[in-house]
Amino acid sequence: MPELPEVETTRLGLEPHLAGKTVLNLHLYRRDLRWPVSPELPDAVLDQEFRALKRRGKYLIFEMNRGAMLVHLGMSGSIRLSGCEESLRKHDHWELTLNNGMLLRYNDPRRFGLLFWLTHNWEQHALIRNLGPEPLGLEFTADYLYQSCRGRTQAIKNHIMNSQTVVGVGNIYAAEALFHGGIHPAMPAGKLSIPRAARLVEEVRAVLTRSIEQGGTTLRDYVNGNGQPGYFKQQLWVYGREGQPCKICGNLLKGSRMGQRATVFCAYCQKR
DNA sequence: ACTGGCTCCTGAGGGC
DNA sequence: TGCCCTCAGGAGCCAG
Numbered sequence: 686m687p688e689l690p691e692v693e694t695t696r697l698g699l700e701p702h703l704a705g706k707t708v709l710n711l712h713l714y715r716r717d718l719r720w721p722v723s724p725e726l727p728d729a730v731l732d733q734e735f736r737a738l739k740r741r742g743k744y745l746i747f748e749m750n751r752g753a754m755l756v757h758l759g760m761s762g763s764i765r766l767s768g769c770e771e772s773l774r775k776h777d778h779w780e781l782t783l784n785n786g787m788l789l790r791y792n793d794p795r796r797f798g799l800l801f802w803l804t805h806n807w808e809q810h811a812l813i814r815n816l817g818p819e820p821l822g823l824e825f826t827a828d829y830l831y832q833s834c835r836g837r838t839q840a841i842k843n844h845i846m847n848s849q850t851v852v853g854v855g856n857i858y859a860a861e862a863l864f865h866g867g868i869h870p871a872m873p874a875g876k877l878s879i880p881r882a883a884r885l886v887e888e889v890r891a892v893l894t895r896s897i898e899q900g901g902t903t904l905r906d907y908v909n910g911n912g913q914p915g916y917f918k919q920q921l922w923v924y925g926r927e928g929q930p931c932k933i934c935g936n937l938l939k940g941s942r943m944g945q946r947a948t949v950f951c952a953y954c955q956k957r
Numbered sequence: 958a959c960t961g962g963c964t965c966c967t968g969a970g971g972g973c
Numbered sequence: 974t975g976c977c978c979t980c981a982g983g984a985g986c987c988a989g
Binding site for chain 2: 759796836
């Protein structure tokens with residue numbers, strides 16, 4: 686499932702292939718993604734020239750000369766670059782034809798993704814405007830996190846998964862960062878001390894950074910045109926390991942559900 | 958202002 | 974081998 690590292694890897698992989706290209710065609714195979722794709726979109730992007738491929742949180746923004754395509758991969762989406770002779774795959778929902786003959790194909794089995802056309806100032810769009818800081822950026826500091834937690838009763842895990850707190854921390858990385866920070870996922874956010882906020886910021890950064898580094902494989906895949914995004918085989922310490930021994934203390938990891946999400950933690954290493 | 962629950966969807970995996 | 978059930982998840986939306 687694409688988390689921030691996968692989205693950034695996608696951006697890095699695609700950007701050099703888009704520079705200076707124009708859109709010859711956009712074909713919508715189906716429009717019922719999370720929100721319906723506008724039937725006007727193919728006309729809107731026709732002949733548009735790519736200016737930049739940006740990212741904000743898990744949103745990709747394809748900037749063109751008279752607007753921007755806003756894309757979210759949901760939880761099963763991927764974009765691949767393929768030659769025009771390559772056949773369509775199951776769950777390919779739209780494809781852009783570039784003026785060098787290459788195709789940009791969007792595949793998304795669960796269709797939680799989205800594709801919007803924004804004519805101006807995408808940063809002020811409702812889906813973007815209220816997003817919290819980038820986890821690897823300068824604004825995501827211990828003091829920021831600490832302040833954002835003040836007075837909140839919500840569990841710390843849910844708080845850091847809220848994109849208004851910080852973007853890009855999905856279920857897997859939240860569980861991992863809390864484990865490495867020794868913080869119990871159910872602890873009320875308002876109880877987080879300044880030192881533990883500092884620790885948590887560091888651990889969120891560390892787990893995301895490791896994943897981005899492993900994203901190099903995905904990047905090469907794009908260049909080779911085999912299009913398989915490939916999920917990161919990163920070392921997971923708690924996620925998906927309920928009932929297995931903690932790699933630090935050996936006690937069995939506990940599982941619970943928090944905010945409709947599977948949560949795994951070590952009741953000994955992680956304190957409230 | 959916060960918070961938690963619901964929702965979209967398909968595929969994987971377990972039980973029998 | 975096959976069917977049925979449950980679960981997984983990003984994040985906007987809405988009710989309390």
